[in-house]
Amino acid sequence: MKKWVFFILMLSFLISCSIRKNQLEHYLSTLENLRTVISKEDSLKIDSVKQVINKQVEKDKERIEKLEKEGYISFCCAETYQDAYFKTGATGFRMIIFKQFKTNSRSKEGENKLLVTIGKKNNIEKVKFLKTTDEDSKKQIENIFKSKELNQWVSAKKYIFRLETQFEISIFIKKK
Numbered sequence: 805m806k807k808w809v810f811f812i813l814m815l816s817f818l819i820s821c822s823i824r825k826n827q828l829e830h831y832l833s834t835l836e837n838l839r840t841v842i843s844k845e846d847s848l849k850i851d852s853v854k855q856v857i858n859k860q861v862e863k864d865k866e867r868i869e870k871l872e873k874e875g876y877i878s879f880c881c882a883e884t885y886q887d888a889y890f891k892t893g894a895t896g897f898r899m900i901i902f903k904q905f906k907t908n909s910r911s912k913e914g915e916n917k918l919l920v921t922i923g924k925k926n927n928i929e930k931v932k933f934l935k936t937t938d939e940d941s942k943k944q945i946e947n948i949f950k951s952k953e954l955n956q957w958v959s960a961k962k963y964i965f966r967l968e969t970q971f972e973i974s975i976f977i978k979k980k
Contacts, residue, residue, distance in 0.1 A: 828907040832898050833974040840887070840960050841921075841968040853963045854883075888922045888960040888969035897954065898973075904948045907977055910940040916975040918945065922957045924966040937977055945975065 842850070861868075890897040914937035923929030931949045936942045948954065959966040 827980045828911050828913065828977050829980050830902070830905055830907055830975055830977045832902055833972075833976070834898075835894050835971045835973055838887075838969065838971040840962075841970055842962070843968075846962075846965055846967060849965050850962050853965075884961070884963055886958075886961045888967075889958050891956040891958065900951075900953050901948055901973075901975070904951070904953075905941075905944060905975060908940065910938060911977055912937040912941075913977050913979060916941055916945060916977070918949075918973050918975075920949075920971055920973060922959060922969040922971075924959050924968060926957050926959050926966075927955050928957065929968065934972070935974075941975070941977065 915935055916933070916937055917935040919932040919934055920928060921930040921932075928949060931946070933942060933945075960969045961967065
C-alpha cells in the first residue's frame with residue numbers, strides 16, 4: 805500500500821513538473837521604426853503641388869499684404885501631412901493581436917519580429933517576417949494579419965496623395 809501511495813505521489817509530481825515546464829506567455833512591443841515610404845512617383849506629384857501653391861502665393865502676395873494692413877488674418881498654405889493610423893489607435897491594434905495570438909505546446913521561446921507595410925488603399929499590404937521562433941507561431945501570426953479586424957488602417961497622406969507606411973512589431977514568447 806505504501807508503495808502505491810509513493811508511486812501516485814511521484815507520478816503526480818512528475819506530471820505537474822512537465823505541465824509547468826511548457827507554460828508560456830507572450831507580449832508585444834510597441835510599433836517601432838515607423839516610417840513613411842515616398843516613391844519617386846509620389847515625390848514628383850508632391851513637388852508639383854508645392855510649385856502650384858508657391859506660384860499662387862507669389863501671385864497673391866500684394867493682395868495678402870493689403871488684407872493684413874486692413875486687419876484681416878493672413879493665411880499660409882502649409883504642407884499638410886497625416887500619419888497612417890489604426891482606427892482604434894496603436895493600442896487597439898496591439899490588443900487585437902495580443903488577444904488572437906495563443907501559445908501552445910509547439911511554441912518556442914523567443915521573438916517573432918515583423919515588418920508591416922500599410923498600403924495606399926487603407927490596408928495591410930504586406931507582412932514580412934524578420935525573425936520567427938517556430939512554424940506554428942508564424943502560421944498563427946499570418947492568419948491574424950489576414951483578419952478583417954486588423955485591416956482598419958487609414959493610409960498616410962501628404963497633401964492629397966496617399967503614401968505607404970512601414971513599421972516593425974515584435975511578439976515575444978517566454979516562460980511564465
